[in-house]
Amino acid sequence: MKITNAKVIVCSPGRNFVTLKIYTDQGVYGLGDATLNGMEKAVVSYLEDYCIPSLIGKDPRNTEDIWQYFYRGVYWRRGAVSMTAVSAIDMALWDIKGKMLNTPLYNLLGGKSREKVMVYCHANGKDLSETMEKVGSEINKGFKAVRVQSGVPGIEHTYGVSKDSKFYEPAHKGLPHEESWETSKYLNFVPTLFKKVRELYGDNIHLLHDAHHRCSPIEASRLAQELEPYHLFWLEDPVSGELQEGLRLIRQHSTTPIAIGEVFNSIYDYTTLITEQLIDYIRMPLVHGGGITHLLKVAAMASVYQINTGFHGATDLSPVNLAAAIHFNTAVNNFGIQEYMPHQEIVNEVFKTNYRFDDGFLTIDDSPGIGVDIDEKAALKFPYSMARLPVNRKTDGTMFNW
Ligand code: EZ4
Numbered sequence: 553m554k555i556t557n558a559k560v561i562v563c564s565p566g567r568n569f570v571t572l573k574i575y576t577d578q579g580v581y582g583l584g585d586a587t588l589n590g591m592e593k594a595v596v597s598y599l600e601d602y603c604i605p606s607l608i609g610k611d612p613r614n615t616e617d618i619w620q621y622f623y624r625g626v627y628w629r630r631g632a633v634s635m636t637a638v639s640a641i642d643m644a645l646w647d648i649k650g651k652m653l654n655t656p657l658y659n660l661l662g663g664k665s666r667e668k669v670m671v672y673c674h675a676n677g678k679d680l681s682e683t684m685e686k687v688g689s690e691i692n693k694g695f696k697a698v699r700v701q702s703g704v705p706g707i708e709h710t711y712g713v714s715k716d717s718k719f720y721e722p723a724h725k726g727l728p729h730e731e732s733w734e735t736s737k738y739l740n741f742v743p744t745l746f747k748k749v750r751e752l753y754g755d756n757i758h759l760l761h762d763a764h765h766r767c768s769p770i771e772a773s774r775l776a777q778e779l780e781p782y783h784l785f786w787l788e789d790p791v792s793g794e795l796q797e798g799l800r801l802i803r804q805h806s807t808t809p810i811a812i813g814e815v816f817n818s819i820y821d822y823t824t825l826i827t828e829q830l831i832d833y834i835r836m837p838l839v840h841g842g843g844i845t846h847l848l849k850v851a852a853m854a855s856v857y858q859i860n861t862g863f864h865g866a867t868d869l870s871p872v873n874l875a876a877a878i879h880f881n882t883a884v885n886n887f888g889i890q891e892y893m894p895h896q897e898i899v900n901e902v903f904k905t906n907y908r909f910d911d912g913f914l915t916i917d918d919s920p921g922i923g924v925d926i927d928e929k930a931a932l933k934f935p936y937s938m939a940r941l942p943v944n945r946k947t948d949g950t951m952f953n954w
């Protein structure tokens with residue numbers, strides 16, 4: 553069996569998506585998500601100019617060897633752009649494998665460990681009272697777990713708060729726009745936010761929060777400690793992950809569970825964090841973390857240390873990634889939770905999906921492979937539209953983390 557061709561499909565039904573389609577000499581094709589928010593075209597170029605020419609002629613069944621070819625075989629390893637390309641290739645090959653064997657992907661990953669996967673949604677508002685309303689409406693939709701973000705008094709911009717009340721989209725058209733930030737105001741406010749949620753909605757709902765890389769290790773330690781009475785499911789990205797050792801300080805001070813790694817792209821970003829048990833959840837998604845082949849290894853390593861998965865699942869990850877993640881989450885023993893931000897309706901004009909949300913859980917049907925298809929004709933109606941993630945400055949102008 554041979555790979556005969558591959559192409560990259562870029563479309564923008566409401567937002568940009570990059571999809572890799574790999575063709576074989578058996579008439580079966582596979583799809584992989586290659587979307588890297590705000591950097592789409594860099595991945596397109598890496599795939600088209602460097603990867604696809606080397607893919608042609610390879611046996612698509614050799615997922616391990618092909619993964620190693622594009623990782624170990626490459627001198628300039630890792631990095632978000634190249635690992636997104638590797639992920640897309642890997643995902644598409646597993647899709648092909650499932651279709652060839654006429655079985656859903658989860659069967660190739662160990663079969664069903666569970667019938668359905670718990671997801672968490674987002675609730676956010678411009679202030680405390682709007683955020684409380686949103687939490688209530690998400691609980692009414694059946695969600696068992698809610699990520700709560702709120703505008704902070706005295707700060708102009710806060711990560712995770714929608715301008716449009718219907719959905720949250722962090723990328724803006726054109727060049728990056730600038731936001732401003734003050735950590736001290738944020739730290740003073742967040743415990744009040746969670747106190748209020750628990751007062752209004754009780755203890756029977758899982759609560760999550762994303763600090764979005766904006767605290768120093770000691771600031772994050774204070775936050776994690778002050779949130780302890782509200783028993784968070786997790787505190788996400790309390791510090792930026794480059795400094796793995798930074799997580800030690802948080803651990804020394806708090807029992808709030810920690811999730812990290814939506815911007816990670818290899819197992820080497822996690823080694824200290826896993827082996828020293830400094831975290832509780834793996835955020836690195838299939839689309840940016842080397843696909844199924846690599847995440848199986850990361851999840852296996854994490855499982856030894858009783859660390860669970862909690863994959864990134866924002867709307868800038870395509871339905872192909874979400875479906876693949878549901879297969880993965882259905883199969884691995886140490887599944888924790890899956891982030892789920894429903895895509896806009898218009899996305900369904902391009903992607904035909906095979907998953908369903910019901911009462912706080914996602915399920916996947918038993919179509920072979922990943923089970924998502926792309927309507928290329930429909931995709932043509934939505935050409936690429938330049939958009940970038942924001943940059944962030946402290947109020948005195950200092951460049952900061954977004
Ligand atoms: O900022 O996906 O937990 N979710 C997040 C996301 C990320 C975006 C970046 O493209 O942090 O909202």
Ligand code: CO
Nearest residue numbers: 762788789814
């Ligand atoms: Co996040």
